Amino acid sequence: MNLSAIYHRPESEYAYLYTANEMRVRIRTALDDVAKVVLVSGDPYDFSNGIWQK
Structure with missing residues (x-):
């Protein structure tokens, strides 16, 4: 993979709210270089019971 x-x-057209509950994220890669992208999201400041919430 070409990193x-x-x-x-x-903070651009590569990440924006599409609806109130849906966010669109664009990732640009080299042609035929990536088969799948996995997005892990969460609020790093949301701590409940002392652990990070996903």
């Missing part, structure tokens, strides 16, 4: 070809800008 230098991965591109994402979090």
Whole structure:
């Protein structure tokens, strides 16, 4: 995988709210270089019972 070809800008047209409950995230990669992208999200400041909530 060509790591230098991965591109994402979090504060741009590459990440935006589509509806009130749906967010769209775009990741640009080299042609035919990536088969799947997994997005892990959460609020790093949301602590309940002393643990991070997913």
